[in-house]
Amino acid sequence: MAVGNKGVSVRLVGVQKVYGQRVVLDDLDLRIGKGEFIAIVGHSGTGKSTLLRLLAGLEQPTRGDVLIDDSPVTGLTPTARVMFQDARLLPWLSVFDNVAVVLPKPDKLQVEQALDRVGLLEHRHKWPAQLSGGQRQRVALARALVVRPPLLLLDEPLGALDALTRLEMQSLIESLWREERFTAVLVTHDVSEAVRLADRVICIADGRVSLDLEVPLPRPRDRSSSFLRLESKVLATILGRGSADDNEAHRVGSRGAAPMEA
Numbered sequence: 648m649a650v651g652n653k654g655v656s657v658r659l660v661g662v663q664k665v666y667g668q669r670v671v672l673d674d675l676d677l678r679i680g681k682g683e684f685i686a687i688v689g690h691s692g693t694g695k696s697t698l699l700r701l702l703a704g705l706e707q708p709t710r711g712d713v714l715i716d717d718s719p720v721t722g723l724t725p726t727a728r729v730m731f732q733d734a735r736l737l738p739w740l741s742v743f744d745n746v747a748v749v750l751p752k753p754d755k756l757q758v759e760q761a762l763d764r765v766g767l768l769e770h771r772h773k774w775p776a777q778l779s780g781g782q783r784q785r786v787a788l789a790r791a792l793v794v795r796p797p798l799l800l801l802d803e804p805l806g807a808l809d810a811l812t813r814l815e816m817q818s819l820i821e822s823l824w825r826e827e828r829f830t831a832v833l834v835t836h837d838v839s840e841a842v843r844l845a846d847r848v849i850c851i852a853d854g855r856v857s858l859d860l861e862v863p864l865p866r867p868r869d870r871s872s873s874f875l876r877l878e879s880k881v882l883a884t885i886l887g888r889g890s891a892d893d894n895e896a897h898r899v900g901s902r903g904a905a906p907m908e909a
């Protein structure tokens with residue numbers, strides 16, 4: 648498989664996605680650099696998962712182009728792996744086999760390294776039912792990363808976890824990303840998680856990008872005053888209000904979450 652440990656670049660140009668009468672994404676433009684970590688936030692139903700499915704090649708845009716390393720996505724994106732909110736493990740396979748199953752040619756060392764990287768090597772002989780929710784998501788992460796994908800798509804992967812496990816998983820994802828520098832696109836409802844992990848936080852509203860906010864904070868990030876300012880800026884955009892220190896330069900487009908009368 649054509650995979651490596653360097654990220655890919657991603658470009659969406661004038662992307663529209665229509666389901667029946669519903670225009671979910673409309674003339675959306677977005678660029679993601681190689682190895683960047685992007686978080687996508689926005690109200691429920693604004694098309695965040697749709698956007699990930701377009702990047703994965705699970706769907707095609709109604710109009711416009713999705714380009715990975717400058718090549719249009721026309722079928723499943725071979726460089727991408729997706730992680731979902733539910734781990735989607737096969738209950739009749741061991742932890743080891745749940746990771747090995749995605750390899751065209753199972754390789755014991757490769758699987759054990761992937762499990763070791765997520766801290767689950769000693770659990771490799773267990774069944775999914777014997778694991779906690781957090782451990783199951785670690786297996787899903789190992790399965791996604793075992794092929795060292797250049798593009799990791801994360802669809803609210805930590806949404807069902809308790810707060811503490813969620814923080815641990817955020818640290819794990821961040822440290823694996825820092826080691827391997829794949830391109831990461833995280834869909835999340837948790838604005839704090841977005842600001843903690845992402846180089847840029849993208850808000851989607853009315854089918855397009857309503858905020859593209861750089862997070863220029865050193866990692867690992869704590870909840871400093873700068874962190875809180877960025878967090879409130881993202882929240883204000885999602886809620887459709889300008890925050891007191893809002894900077895118009897961060898807003899893009901003329902529609903969507905433009906500041907409204909508060």
Ligand SMILES: Nc1ncnc2c1ncn2[C@@H]1O[C@H](COP(=O)(O)OP(=O)(O)OP(=O)(O)O)[C@@H](O)[C@H]1O
Pocket residue numbers: 666667669671689690691692693694695696697698
């Ligand atoms: N296959 C489909 N057929 C018809 N409508 C769809 C399909 N997939 C998504 N939609 C609709 O498109 C809209 C956007 O869905 P999507 O799941 O991308 O939103 P989202 O922002 O990820 O939402 P959430 O935050 O609730 O997960 C929703 O109205 C949804 O019902």
